[in-house]
Each structure stands twice: as C-alpha cells, then as structure tokens.
Amino acid sequence: MQIPAWVLTASLLLLSDLVWAEHSAQNHLDPLSFGLHLPFLEEVHTTFLTVQEGCQSAGSTEQQDAEKARLLDRMRRNNGQWDTNHPRHRLLQALHGFRRYEETHVEDVSRWEGLYRHVSKRQRPILEKTIGYSGKFGKAKQRMVHNAAVSEAIVQAGLGYYEMEATELEDYIRDAEKGGPAGHGADKVSVSQTLKHFIKDWASEGGVERGPGFSCVFDNLRSLNLSDGSGHLADGPRRQVLIPGAGLGRLGHEVAQLGYQVTINEWSMYMNVAYRFLEQQHCVRNSHMLYPFVDNWSHHATDEDMQRPVSFPDVAANSSSVVLVEGDFTTAFHGHAGEFDVVITYFFIDTARNLMTYLETIHRLLRPGGYWLNFGPLLYGSAPFVQLSLEEILLVSQSLGFSFVEIPSSCGEPTLPGWPVRWMESIYGFNARALVKHAYKSQAWAAQKH
Numbered sequence: 001m002q003i004p005a006w007v008l009t010a011s012l013l014l015l016s017d018l019v020w021a022e023h024s025a026q027n028h029l030d031p032l033s034f035g036l037h038l039p040f041l042e043e044v045h046t047t048f049l050t051v052q053e054g055c056q057s058a059g060s061t062e063q064q065d066a067e068k069a070r071l072l073d074r075m076r077r078n079n080g081q082w083d084t085n086h087p088r089h090r091l092l093q094a095l096h097g098f099r100r101y102e103e104t105h106v107e108d109v110s111r112w113e114g115l116y117r118h119v120s121k122r123q124r125p126i127l128e129k130t131i132g133y134s135g136k137f138g139k140a141k142q143r144m145v146h147n148a149a150v151s152e153a154i155v156q157a158g159l160g161y162y163e164m165e166a167t168e169l170e171d172y173i174r175d176a177e178k179g180g181p182a183g184h185g186a187d188k189v190s191v192s193q194t195l196k197h198f199i200k201d202w203a204s205e206g207g208v209e210r211g212p213g214f215s216c217v218f219d220n221l222r223s224l225n226l227s228d229g230s231g232h233l234a235d236g237p238r239r240q241v242l243i244p245g246a247g248l249g250r251l252g253h254e255v256a257q258l259g260y261q262v263t264i265n266e267w268s269m270y271m272n273v274a275y276r277f278l279e280q281q282h283c284v285r286n287s288h289m290l291y292p293f294v295d296n297w298s299h300h301a302t303d304e305d306m307q308r309p310v311s312f313p314d315v316a317a318n319s320s321s322v323v324l325v326e327g328d329f330t331t332a333f334h335g336h337a338g339e340f341d342v343v344i345t346y347f348f349i350d351t352a353r354n355l356m357t358y359l360e361t362i363h364r365l366l367r368p369g370g371y372w373l374n375f376g377p378l379l380y381g382s383a384p385f386v387q388l389s390l391e392e393i394l395l396v397s398q399s400l401g402f403s404f405v406e407i408p409s410s411c412g413e414p415t416l417p418g419w420p421v422r423w424m425e426s427i428y429g430f431n432a433r434a435l436v437k438h439a440y441k442s443q444a445w446a447a448q449k450h
C-alpha cells in the first residue's frame with residue numbers, strides 16, 4: 001500500500017511521541033535531550049500502524065457526517081461573499097499560521113540570541129561557565145522544530161477533514177506572504193494559544209485548571225435531576241446539551257461521558273482545525289507531545305521547567321461522542337429553537353460582541369423548562385457593544401425569561417446577597433509550574449427558561 005508522505009511524517013511524529021511517552025515514564029527523560037534517532041524509530045514502526053488502525057475503526061456518527069456535509073457546503077468558495085470572514089478564508093488563515101509555526105517562533109529565539117550579544121565580553125563567560133546560557137537557544141529551537149512538526153500534522157489533518165487540496169493552501173500562503181519573509185502575515189499568537197489549549201484541556205497537567213470548574217458544572221448538572229445517570233429519563237429521549245465557545249472540547253467530552261448528547265460549538269478556525277486533528281488522532285492516550293512553554297521565557301523556576309515536554313491527550317476520549325458545529329454561536333443554530341435541554345457557557349459569555357444577542361440566543365435554543373448553566377469570569381474584550389456587571393446580567397436575564405435556581409455549594413461561596421450565584425477561583429494560565437498565577441473569580445449559576 002502507498003503511504004502519502006505526510007502520513008509518514010505524522011506517523012513518525014506520533015511514533016516518536018509514543019516512544020517518548022514510554023521512555024519518559026520509565027526514566028523521566030525528555031526526547032530532545034537524548035535525541036530522536038531514526039533507526040531507533042524504525043524498530044517500533046509496526047506498533048504504530050497497529051495503533052492507527054484501532055483509531056480509524058472508531059468512525060463517525062450519522063449526526064457528525066450530516067454536520068460535516070453542511071459544513072463543507074458552507075465552506076465552498078462561492079457560497080456567500082468571499083472576504084476575510086468567509087469560513088474557507090478563515091480556515092486558510094489558520095492553516096497558514098500552523099504551517100509557519102517554525103518560521104514565526106524560531107525568529108523570536110534568533111532575536112533573543114542577537115540581544116545576548118549586547119551582554120559584555122566580561123559578563124558572557126560567567127553566564128556560559130555557570131549555566132551554558134547560549135545553549136538554551138539551540139535547545140529551544142530544536143523543541144520548536146518538534147512543535148512545528150505537530151503543527152504540520154494539524155495542517156494535514158485539516159486539509160484532509162475539510163477536503164482541501166494542498167495547492168490551494170500553498171497559493172494562499174504565496175499571496176499572503178508576497179513581498180515579505182516566510183511567515184509574513186501568519187498569526188503566531190493564535191497558533192501558540194491553541195497549542196497551549198491542548199495542555200489545558202487534554203493533558204493531565206491541565207487538570208489543576210480544569211478540575212474545580214468542571215466539578216462545579218457536573219455537580220450543577222446532577223442537581224438538576226435531568227438524567228437518571230445513564231443520560232436517559234425513564235420515559236424520555238437522551239438529554240441534549242449545547243456548549244458554545246467550546247475551545248478544544250474537553251468539557252463537552254466529559255459531559256458526554258455522563259450520558260448526555262453533546263453538541264459543541266466554536267468560532268475560531270485555529271481551535272476547530274486543532275480539534276479535527278484531535279478527533280482523528282486522540283484515541284491513543286498520551287500519543288502526542290509538545291514543548292508548550294519554549295516560546296515564552298518569563299516566569300520559569302528552572303530552565304528544565306521551560307524546556308519540558310507535555311504529552312497529551314491524557315485520556316483516550318471517544319471522538320464519536322460529541323458533535324462539533326463550527327461557526328458563530330448566534331447564527332450557527334438557526335432552525336434549532338427549543339432543541340436543547342441545557343446550554344453550558346463555560347468561560348464564554350464575556351467573549352460576546354453583543355452580550356444581549358448571546359443571552360437571547362441561549363434563551364431561544366433552550367426548550368421551555370431547560371437550563372442555562374454558566375461558569376466563568378466577566379473579562380470583556382476590546383470592543384463589546386455592552387459591558388454589564390454581574391448584577392446587571394442577572395437582572396437582564398430575568399427580564400428575558402430566566403429564573404435563577406439554587407446551585408451546589410461545591411461551586412463556591414455566594415457572590416451577591418439575594419442571588420443564587422456562587423464564585424470560585426479559577427486559574428487560567430496553562431502552566432502549572434509557572435512563577436505567575438492568573439486567576440479569576442469565576443461566577444457560577446443555573447437559570448431555568450420559563
């Protein structure tokens with residue numbers, strides 16, 4: 001059988017990660033510190049193919065296939081106006097970013113290397129003798145090359161899923177970079193943030209950040225008594241849960257594990273392409289690995305912390321258990337009014353351009369008697385049409401037809417007298433070992449549509 005070159009690249013990548021996972025578990029080693037030698041990889045190639053076959057057999061559900069057909073139709077170049085908001089354009093932009101991971105990131109390290117030359121001739125030997133400072137540049141660049149290979153595997157998964165020819169992306173990149181260096185116009189920050197989300201959502205290290213918020217959501221769901229534990233009511237259909245702004249989807253997968261039928265929704269094509277990669281590959285636990293922290297040299301206790309690898313996914317999630325509907329939450333569900341039993345907004349409502357439209361959409365999509373569960377901060381973006389305080393959100397939601405109900409005390413302490421809203425601290429920083437801590441007072445509530 002002929003294996004396309006990218007499959008082989010991705011294979012070796014996955015294989016190297018698998019080998020690394022096994023060795024590091026035994027020896028606490030980092031692959032780049034002992035080098036990845038191809039002959040070593042060849043020895044275990046058969047194991048990898050066996051694993052891949054297992055992945056492919058998971059397949060997709062009828063609902064996923066139908067959603068994909070709708071998505072590919074929306075993605076046609078001649079469907080709607082061709083501009084930077086067109087989903088195909090946004091896809092190309094995201095693929096451009098992932099393809100240029102190496103160029104955009106290594107450039108930073110080269111710049112830092114250049115700045116190091118300003119350290120005086122007297123000072124430099126001290127740094128070299130005691131910590132081998134200049135060795136950090138090469139080490140970081142090596143790790144970035146590895147991250148770039150993961151990024152390229154994401155690109156290939158995207159091209160496959162969205163049925164796009166490689167030449168279309170190449171043409172797009174050529175145009176976007178015209179007159180500039182390789183990587184010109186590629187969005188480095190979105191790519192880096194998306195890769196870090198793998199750690200937050202799908203690595204065991206991210207459990208510190210996920211744990212408290214997820215527990216609050218699960219306790220909240222249980223307290224609503226919607227399910228008999230298997231996801232079914234004795235005499236009813238499976239309960240439908242919608243999670244807009246789902247990022248890389250871990251919460252959706254966990255809620256599906258509780259027995260609910262879960263639809264996740266996401267606008268960012270960076271997240272969506274990365275999720276498609278995960279969906280196709282994540283049936284093997286800890287099969288991938290990234291060096292997520294080498295692009296930012298601040299807030300590290302040790303160099304080893306900064307250069308460390310993190311493997312993912314920490315669980316072999318079932319990709320067929322969740323449907324991803326891509327696009328803007330406020331428009332992607334036209335024709336689905338009253339379909340959902342629960343809408344969970346998790347670190348989401350403050351992303352709204354128009355918060356009123358989010359609130360109205362949540363209300364419209366819920367069936368009468370359905371519940372809206374919220375968890376997250378109120379960190380408004382750069383140009384929101386309205387910026388409401390917590391109390392204002394609660395008052396406005398009431399007037400739109402929501403009644404707030406009591407939630408479990410595991411969601412924290414009450415925030416406002418007279419309202420059943422609780423808060424707990426949520427760390428949002430991706431790096432459990434960092435010397436900095438970003439935390440929010442996340443607000444949790446449950447509101448019933450009447």
Ligand SMILES: C[S@@+](CC[C@H](N)C(=O)[O-])C[C@H]1O[C@@H](n2cnc3c(N)ncnc32)[C@H](O)[C@@H]1O
Pocket residue numbers: 201244245246247248265266267268271327328329330346347348351352
């Ligand atoms: C703060 S992130 C949280 C992601 C995820 N819920 C988590 O906790 O990891 C907010 C997410 O909402 C997405 N988003 C923003 N506006 C959206 C919209 N109108 N429709 C769907 N998703 C949106 C963003 O792309 C981003 O992934």
